[in-house]
Amino acid sequence: MSFDMQTTGLQLRSLVKASGELELSLARIPVQPPGPGEILVRVEGSPINPSDLGLLVSAADMSQAKASGTADSPVITAPVPPAYMKAVAARVDDSMPVGNEGAGVVVAAGEGAEGLIGKTVAILGGAMYAQYRTVKAADALLLPEDVTPAEGASCFVNPLTALGMVETMRREGHTALVHTAAASNLGQMLNRLCLKDGVALVNIVRSAEQAALLKRQGAVHVLDSTSPNFTEELTEALVTTGATLAFDAIGGGRLVGQILTAMEVAANRKATEYSRYGSTTYKQAYIYGGLDTRPTELNRGFGMSWGVGGWLLTPFLMKIGAEAAQALRQRVASELKTTFASHYTAEISLAEALQPDILAAYNRRATGEKYLINPNKGV
Numbered sequence: 001m002s003f004d005m006q007t008t009g010l011q012l013r014s015l016v017k018a019s020g021e022l023e024l025s026l027a028r029i030p031v032q033p034p035g036p037g038e039i040l041v042r043v044e045g046s047p048i049n050p051s052d053l054g055l056l057v058s059a060a061d062m063s064q065a066k067a068s069g070t071a072d073s074p075v076i077t078a079p080v081p082p083a084y085m086k087a088v089a090a091r092v093d094d095s096m097p098v099g100n101e102g103a104g105v106v107v108a109a110g111e112g113a114e115g116l117i118g119k120t121v122a123i124l125g126g127a128m129y130a131q132y133r134t135v136k137a138a139d140a141l142l143l144p145e146d147v148t149p150a151e152g153a154s155c156f157v158n159p160l161t162a163l164g165m166v167e168t169m170r171r172e173g174h175t176a177l178v179h180t181a182a183a184s185n186l187g188q189m190l191n192r193l194c195l196k197d198g199v200a201l202v203n204i205v206r207s208a209e210q211a212a213l214l215k216r217q218g219a220v221h222v223l224d225s226t227s228p229n230f231t232e233e234l235t236e237a238l239v240t241t242g243a244t245l246a247f248d249a250i251g252g253g254r255l256v257g258q259i260l261t262a263m264e265v266a267a268n269r270k271a272t273e274y275s276r277y278g279s280t281t282y283k284q285a286y287i288y289g290g291l292d293t294r295p296t297e298l299n300r301g302f303g304m305s306w307g308v309g310g311w312l313l314t315p316f317l318m319k320i321g322a323e324a325a326q327a328l329r330q331r332v333a334s335e336l337k338t339t340f341a342s343h344y345t346a347e348i349s350l351a352e353a354l355q356p357d358i359l360a361a362y363n364r365r366a367t368g369e370k371y372l373i374n375p376n377k378g379v
Contacts, residue, residue, distance in 0.1 A: 006031045009131035010350050010375065014056050015095040016080060016088050022060035024076040024359075025069070026350055027095070032134040034110040039137045041121060045153030046102030046128040047342065048353075048362050048371045050249075050289055056098045058091070059084035062363055067356045074354040099128030099373070103143065103152035113137035120149055124156040129350065131375045141329055147336050150347065153372060154185070157313065159332040159340035161288070162190040164316045165247050166199055167328070171320075172284065176200035176243035178259055180250050181291060182222070183210035185342055185370045187249075191219045192339045200241035202234070204255070210367060225255065231262065238266035246285040247311065252294030256285045256308060257301075264302035278303015286311035291365060345369045349377040 008028045015023045034040045048056075060078040069075035080088065103122040109115075121140040123133060143152040169177055179190055182203035194201040195218055202221045205211050211222045221237045223230060237243075244267075246259045260283050267281035283306040287296065298308065317325040332340050345361075352358050353373050362371040 006132060011127065011130035012056075012098050012350050012353060012373075013095045014058065014098050016058050016060075016092050018092050020080050020082060020085060022058055022076075022078045022080055024056065024354055026073055026354070029130070031132045034108055034113070034134050036111040037113055037137055038110045038134055039106045039113050039116050039121070039140060040108040041104040041123060041133050041135065041140070042107045043102050043104040043128060043130060043133055043375045044149035045104065045347075046099045046373045046375065047154045047157075047344070048373060049100060049154075049157050050291075050365055051157065052098055052100055053363060053365065055096060057363060058088055062360070065356060065359070067354075072351060074351055076354050076356070076359060097127035097130065099130070100124065100126060101154065101156040102128035102133075103149040103155070104133070104376075105149065106140075107132075109137070116140070116142070119143075120145075120147060120152060122152045122155045129353070129373055129375060131350075131379070141333060143333060143336070150344070150372060150374070151336060151341070154342040154370075155332050155336055155340065156329075158186045158189055158342065160317070160328055161186060161313050162193050162340070163328045163331065164313055165190060166193060166197065167320065167324075168286075168311070168316065169199070169245050172245065174243070174245035174284070176202070176241040176245070178202040178204065178238070178243050178246035180204045180246070180248045180255060180259075181206070181289070181367050182219075183213050183367045184249065185368070187367075188214070188217060189340055189342075191217060195219075196339055200243060202237045202241055202243050204234070204259075206367065213368065231258065234258070234262045235265050238262050239269055242266075244281060244283050248285055248287045249289030250292045251287050251290040252292030252296055254297045254299070256287065256296055257298040260285055260302040260306055260308075261299060264306075278305060280305055282306065284309075288312065342370065344372040347372045347374050347377065349373070350375050352377075
C-alpha cells in the first residue's frame with residue numbers, strides 16, 4: 001500500500017430511536033483495508049441530494065432540532081412525530097450511514113486493482129459521508145485526469161437522472177418533456193442535455209428569478225407557476241412542443257393535475273372530432289420528488305388516456321440493463337465539465353454539516369442551492 005494506512009475515520013450517522021428521537025452524530029469507525037479487487041478511497045466530495053436528506057433527517061421535525069456535543073464531535077437531536085414512527089419502523093434503533101454518491105482519490109488497493117492508486121474515482125454505493133470508503137474496483141468510475149473530486153462528486157444521481165428522463169421519453173414513445181422545479185441543479189443539467197440532444201423541454205419554475213436564470217442558460221420554454229397567466233402559457237408551450245411526458249419534483253398540490261389538463265387541452269387543439277372520453281393522446285406524469293409533502297391533487301379534467309406514477313433512478317437502471325446503464329455512465333464521464341457540470345452553494349466538512357444553521361440551510365431544499373460535503377476538509 002502506498003500511504004500510511006489509517007485505522008479509523010469519521011462517518012456521519014443517522015439514528016431514529018424507539019423513544020421517537022432522531023440523532024445525527026459523527027462516529028469513528030474502522031477503516032477496512034482493501035481486499036483483492038478492492039480499493040480504498042479517501043472521500044473528498046459527496047453532495048447532499050434530496051434522496052440523502054430523506055435518510056439523514058427522516059421524518060423528524062427539524063424545526064425543533066437541538067445541538068449538543070463539541071465543535072469536533074457535534075450532535076443534533078430532533079423529535080419524530082408519533083404519527084410517523086410506523087413509517088420508519090424498519091430503521092428504528094439502527095444507526096445508519098448516509099450519502100449516496102461521491103468521489104475521491106484511491107489511496108490503497110488490493111490485488112488486481114493496484115493500477116488505480118492515486119487515481120480519482122466516483123462511487124455510487126452509499127455511506128459516502130465518511131472520510132474513507134472501501135469498495136470493489138469494478139463499482140468505481142474512473143474519472144478523467146483533469147476532473148477533481150468536487151467536479152466528479154455528483155456524477156451519478158443528477159446526471160443519470162437527467163439521462164434517464166430523456167431515455168424514458170424515447171423508450172415510451174414521447175417526443176418532448178415537461179420538468180418542474182426546473183431551476184434546480186438537476187433542472188439546469190436537464191436543460192443543457194435537452195439543448196444538446198435537440199429535445200424540446202418545457203421548464204416550470206416557481207419565481208421570476210428562477211425563470212431568468214434558465215433563460216440566461218438558453219432555455220427556450222420557461223414558465224413561472226406563480227404567474228397569473230401560467231395555465232395559458234403552459235398550454236401554449238405544450239401545443240408548440242407536443243410534450244406528453246412530465247417529470248415532477250414537487251409531488252404535492254395541484255401542479256401534476258394542471259400539467260395533465262394542459263396536455264389534454266393541447267391535444268384537443270388538433271382533434272378532428274369530439275369524444276366524451278377525451279383525447280386518445282396518452283399523457284404521463286412521473287413524480288420523482290417530494291418538495292411539497294401535501295397530497296397530490298388530480299382534477300380529472302384530462303380525459304381517460306393518462307397515467308401518474310413514481311419514478312426512481314435505481315429501478316430505471318435495473319430495467320434497462322447493465323450494458324445500457326454503463327453507456328449512460330460513460331457519457332456522463334465524458335461530459336462532466338460541460339453538460340453534467342455541478343455547481344455548489346458551499347463546501348462543508350462533516351462537522352459543519354451538523355451545525356444548526358448550515359443544516360437548516362441545506363434542509364430547506366431551495367431550488368438552485370446544492371451543498372457538497374468534503375469529509376476530509378481541513379484534515
